[in-house]
Amino acid sequence: MKQFAQLFNTIDQSTKTTVKVTALADYFGAATDADRMWTIALFSGRRPKRAVTTTKLREWAAEQAGIPLWLFEESYSIVGDLAETIALVLPPVSTQTDGTLSHWIDHLRGLTDLDETARKTAVLAAWSHLGGTERFVFNKLITGGFRMGVSQKLMTRALAKSTGKPETELAHRLMGNWHPDTTEWADLIEAEDVSTDASRPYPFYLAHALDDGPHLLGPPSEWRAEWKWDGIRGQLILRDGQYFVWSRGEELMTDRFPELARTVDMLPPGTVLDGELLVWQANSQKPDNFNALQKRIGRKTVPKKLRTEAPVVLHAYDLLEWGGTDIRDRPFVQRRALLEQACAQLPPDAPVRLSPQLDIDGWEELAELRRGSRDENAEGVMIKRADSPYRIGRKKGDWWKWKLDPLTIDAVMIYAQSGHGRRANLFTDFTFAVWNGNDLVPFTKAYSGLTDAEFGEITKWVRKNTLQRFGPVRQVTPHHVFEIAFEGIQASPRHKSGVALRFPRMSRWRQDKPLQEANTLDDLNDMLRIYG
Incomplete structure (x- = not known):
């Protein structure tokens, strides 16, 4: 796991493609076949199924850290990432185990067959033997949230550098219904004939x-x-x-x-x-x-x-x-x-x-x-x-x-929630509402479209204008109007507004527009009749 954790750190701390490709190529050249296969699987979305609920992980982590659950939850809302929060609150390890990546993945997958008491014992044992980035990576795997800034194209480039095979051939090899349990490194990467898998698709060409x-x-x-x-x-x-x-x-x-x-x-x-x-x-x-x-x-x-x-x-x-x-x-x-x-x-x-x-x-x-x-x-x-x-x-x-240019509507921000990762200290996830008479009716959420400077500015405002807190969510004073862009609209009985938007995002912060001039639920329903 140390070897994989070092790779994780190198990729996470760099924005340069050449650095990432070199780190991956070096790793593929040195790791065991089992670890190489699981690394390719993880980077291409083939993650182990989650065997423990996040609720239980929070409870166990708070208990192991000797802190009340409410304090853990407050820490989580500030950090913004469950795996990182657990890694930070747990006490340091006295003796660290140097198991491989595939060893710890097998450990995780074995939890599925255990009852809750045995699962807890196994998870606490892992936490007591893993420290630093290794513990963080383990937590990412167990929460099902393992994602890294590595595209399949970048990984293919690294494999080509490590193996000397053409990128186009490797990209095709990595497609299809393979899994580390049923596929060996030699069969997936090194074998000359890869045409035996009748279901294998081709890599898609994207515009x-x-x-x-x-x-x-x-x-x-x-x-x-x-x-x-x-x-x-x-x-x-x-x-x-x-x-x-x-x-x-x-x-x-x-x-x-x-x-x-x-x-x-x-x-x-x-x-x-x-x-x-x-x-x-x-x-x-x-x-x-x-x-x-x-x-x-x-x-x-x-x-x-x-x-x-x-x-x-x-x-x-x-x-x-x-x-x-x-x-x-x-x-x-x-x-x-x-x-x-x-x-x-x-x-x-x-x-x-x-x-x-x-x-x-x-x-x-x-x-x-x-x-x-x-x-x-x-x-x-x-x-x-x-x-x-x-x-x-x-x-x-x-x-x-x-x-086509997206559809747009002006809406009022009524709730805010912190982001994740590098934006964990900023409010980036917002709920928006439109007018229905004198009431504001929530109709969509959006978390992208603003600059870092704008997110910083709105974060300061949210902290000063919070009306209530509901866990990590803050209800704020209705004041700011945003232009929401979206690709489509459809009827939705699951939403209070009766509509749902496709790919909503913030296209403009309408600081020039007063609260009362935001759009109405009737405006949304008119869009639904035309475009729904």
């Missing part, structure tokens, strides 16, 4: 945001345009008589979309499609909004009634594998031509549709189409260079997303 319009991209004839759909990005993989559905977040979602099983009989084996999963009713000219798709997202199994109410199709816009051959290096127009040929053979009721391209003669024409995106239940338009290969990750230059 950059286009903020100032496409006029500087060159002649429109060198580009292709299409709608940017508001769904779930996914890959449909057809191999060995089976189908697999992967989300952009590397989550295997096959069981959630059983409609796509029919594609095994409609498309040849060795086909991999990239597209958007959308709810699309039969005979409809456009997809349902994202609210309809949300009913399907959290379901591991989908009953027939829900499949009927919210039928899902894959709107395909790229072809990555054809006849078992990886064709990502071919120009986009060639891949698109093959995709069109494949989709032309599909029956009308197929759960795969060809995503149409927009026929434009100039950028102004595309701008006009973009302005009507919401009428198509789209978020804007995509612009792709005609000769671009299908790259890995977010490579700038070939793929652009030109999204």
Whole structure:
């Protein structure tokens, strides 16, 4: 664990990519195979399941530290991170155990089979043998909150530096449904043949945001345009008589979309499609909004009634594998031509549709189409260079997303809560309300969009204008108005306001606007009727 803790410190204390890559490469060159596998797993989101509730961890930590629970909770609200709070309040260790990362992960996973008394004993024993960063990392693992400033792209670069293998090959190897329990380092990283996993997806190619319009991209004839759909990005993989559905977040979602099983009989084996999963009713000219798709997202199994109410199709816009051959290096127009040929053979009721391209003669024409995106239940338009290969990750230059300007509404801040990590001493998480007659009705939360200086300024104000405290949350005097930007709005019986926003964030602190001029619940409901 010391070796991994040193890696953690190096990465956490540096903002330089070269430092992080070097530290990771050195670690991969020196660690055991088991530790290397778990490090890759942790950095790619494959964390052990949490075996102890945070409530119990707080109680046990307070007891072990010899302090009342209320004092621990007050400390937690100031520190802002549970793992760090526990590490700080516990007494120092007298004898530190030098177990490996994989040893302590096995220790954590073994807690699942124990009763509460035995779990407590095992956790206290670990705390008594781990100090410093090792204890902090252990706490991060046990709370399920282990995250680091390492992207999969950066980790892949470090693996390439350590092993001498190409980044593109390693990125593909790390995709798919592997786990340290069932996969060896040699099989995942060093083996020559990695094609045996039929479900393995390709790394997704991600577009950059286009903020100032496409006029500087060159002649429109060198580009292709299409709608940017508001769904779930996914890959449909057809191999060995089976189908697999992967989300952009590397989550295997096959069981959630059983409609796509029919594609095994409609498309040849060795086909991999990239597209958007959308709810699309039969005979409809456009997809349902994202609210309809949300009913399907959290379901591991989908009953027939829900499949009927919210039928899902894959709107395909790229072809990555054809006849078992990886064709990502071919120009986009060639891949698109093959995709069109494949989709032309599909029956009308197929759960795969060809995503149409927009026929434009100039950028102004595309701008006009973009302005009507919401009428198509789209978020804007995509612009792709005609000769671009299908790259890995977010490579700038070939793929652009030109999204619509967000919807906005002016709201009043009524609650504030401290942030986490480096912002633990600032109030950064706010609840906002709109007017309903003479009352303020809460309708959303937001925690991003302001500068550090603005967060510092509002933090000073919150401390001086707190009306009540509810644990880490403070009710404040209604005074400040913020412009809240969001991508969509939908009805929600779970919220007092009756609405829920998609991707809300603070776009402006309206210090120029008095409290009484904030928007109303009627304004929100008008937006719901238009855009919901």
